[in-house]
Amino acid sequence: MSEAKKDTLVYEYGGGVYINPTNRCTNRCRFCLRNNSDGVADHDLWLSKEPTAEEIIADLTPFLPTKKITFCGFGEPMMRLDIIETVSAFAKENGVYVKVNTNGQANLFYGRDVLPSLVGLVDGFSISLNASNAADYQTECRSVYGEDAYPAILDFARRSVALGFDTTLSVVDYLPESEIEACRKISDDIGAVFRVRHMG
Numbered sequence: 001m002s003e004a005k006k007d008t009l010v011y012e013y014g015g016g017v018y019i020n021p022t023n024r025c026t027n028r029c030r031f032c033l034r035n036n037s038d039g040v041a042d043h044d045l046w047l048s049k050e051p052t053a054e055e056i057i058a059d060l061t062p063f064l065p066t067k068k069i070t071f072c073g074f075g076e077p078m079m080r081l082d083i084i085e086t087v088s089a090f091a092k093e094n095g096v097y098v099k100v101n102t103n104g105q106a107n108l109f110y111g112r113d114v115l116p117s118l119v120g121l122v123d124g125f126s127i128s129l130n131a132s133n134a135a136d137y138q139t140e141c142r143s144v145y146g147e148d149a150y151p152a153i154l155d156f157a158r159r160s161v162a163l164g165f166d167t168t169l170s171v172v173d174y175l176p177e178s179e180i181e182a183c184r185k186i187s188d189d190i191g192a193v194f195r196v197r198h199m200g
């Protein structure tokens, strides 16, 4: 019998250290890497089970010291809020900057504002905006919340800025230039940093 493959909970990519806490997501984006790949570079990011914070910390420790970790992976990391809180506390004790890449729907998922509990643990959020309006967002990202997702994402971004998190709103680079500019304006109005992500 062959030995079971170990799940990739922590991986290095492009000089950064990433945490892969879940494969669940409230979206089914048309452009999601999960639709036609098993991971990033040679890292297989499908999980055989949801990891514990202790398992992630054990796998993160060999990567220390590092300047920054990013919760990202193959799913929506904010669906593992418990993991983000515990692993971020460990990271902060080790002087590590903590970033979370998110679809910005956590407050809908939990039915409450989860951001205040992450002050002092998480340093920044990179939120995927992906469209300038709710209908286009839903066409591209197919949220379980339908068109309620988009205003909730904008609200999440506003709250993130207000609480002092480094806040980035991003779009994928295949959008038409006019749409990218409309998203840039929304981001500027919220007071976030705007970023156009390359989809390879």
Ligand code: SF4
Pocket: 025, 026, 027, 028, 029, 031, 032, 033, 034, 074, 075, 076, 103, 141
């Ligand atoms: S939000 Fe991210 S993980 Fe979720 S479906 Fe979209 S691209 Fe994939």
